[in-house]
Amino acid sequence: MKITVKRVRDGYGSNWLCDNVEVGHSLKALPPSGVFTSRPTSRDFLLIAGGSGITPVMSIAKSALAAGDGDVVLFYANRNDSSVIFSNELNELAAKYPDRLTVVHWLESVQGIPTVTQLKNVLRLFSSYDAYVCGPAPFMAAALTALDQLGFPRERKHHERFISLESNPFDIEDALAEPDSPELSTEEITSAAAQSPPRTFRVQGQVAGAPFDHDDWAPDQMLLDFLLSKKLSAPFSCRAGECSSCMFRVVEGSVTMLHNDVLDDEDLDDGFRLACQSVPESEELTISYDF
Ligand code: FES
Numbered sequence: 001m002k003i004t005v006k007r008v009r010d011g012y013g014s015n016w017l018c019d020n021v022e023v024g025h026s027l028k029a030l031p032p033s034g035v036f037t038s039r040p041t042s043r044d045f046l047l048i049a050g051g052s053g054i055t056p057v058m059s060i061a062k063s064a065l066a067a068g069d070g071d072v073v074l075f076y077a078n079r080n081d082s083s084v085i086f087s088n089e090l091n092e093l094a095a096k097y098p099d100r101l102t103v104v105h106w107l108e109s110v111q112g113i114p115t116v117t118q119l120k121n122v123l124r125l126f127s128s129y130d131a132y133v134c135g136p137a138p139f140m141a142a143a144l145t146a147l148d149q150l151g152f153p154r155e156r157k158h159h160e161r162f163i164s165l166e167s168n169p170f171d172i173e174d175a176l177a178e179p180d181s182p183e184l185s186t187e188e189i190t191s192a193a194a195q196s197p198p199r200t201f202r203v204q205g206q207v208a209g210a211p212f213d214h215d216d217w218a219p220d221q222m223l224l225d226f227l228l229s230k231k232l233s234a235p236f237s238c239r240a241g242e243c244s245s246c247m248f249r250v251v252e253g254s255v256t257m258l259h260n261d262v263l264d265d266e267d268l269d270d271g272f273r274l275a276c277q278s279v280p281e282s283e284e285l286t287i288s289y290d291f
Pocket of ligand 1 (some may be wrong): 175235237238240241242243244245246247274275276277
């Protein structure tokens with residue numbers, strides 16, 4: 001087990017890890033989660049990585065090679081040859097799997113930033129493979145456009161976005177601050193309570209194999225907070241709408257999302273929402289974490 005950390009200017013997590021963690025320290029971590037994985041492994045994989053976007057892609061490559069029997073093609077773009085993360089490990093893998101792994105390096109210092117047309121010219125050779133994309137936003141946009149134009153269907157096109165946290169997770173005062181809420185006078189509160197009894201919503205589904213059905217979800221409570229308050233092991237990480245670890249699918253009903261930096265239009269059309277940013281909209285909601 002290992003993690004890869006690339007120091008990012010002003011990054012909260014990467015700088016803390018690089019500056020503080022030493023051999024012998026213990027860190028508490030959430031378990032791996034998400035759907036950017038190599039399942040099923042019995043496929044041919046087209047992996048498209050830019051810079052540090054190689055980190056999840058490398059895991060997929062190794063899993064696919066170890067557990068599957070298909071081809072693995074890695075298109076890997078970097079600024080120059082000294083910025084290639086995992087170059088030794090990739091050489092070793094290529095030597096170990098000469099018939100199954102092909103690594104195509106693209107160096108900006110030599111070839112420039114890859115355009116959609118250039119990407120299409122390479123990727124079209126593998127149009128029946130399952131594609132996985134991870135990298136900086138402009139690189140991902142070009143790669144996803146190339147895949148779209150080559151006719152890759154939704155179910156064979158996967159991508160992972162990484163976004164830095166916007167607020168400082170080490171700032172305890174910030175983290176404990178009460179969310180802003182409009183101030184109401186005692187009179188307003190009393191008359192509001194008299195007019196409208198507390199309203200709650202019903203939500204049902206399954207989390208980690210545990211079925212649930214509750215009807216006391218408050219209108220201003222995030223779905224993730226509600227599920228956790230019921231001792232359900234709903235997945236999450238950033239709690240800020242920036243990582244998609246808490247993603248679920250709406251089976252019936254609807255929610256309102258307050259913030260979303262990760263799900264794109266296709267995800268939303270497929271019914272995916274972020275539990276850490278969802279408040280109730282319909283009277284009843286059925287959700288699934290099985291996708
Ligand atoms: S936990 Fe990160 S988006 Fe919800």
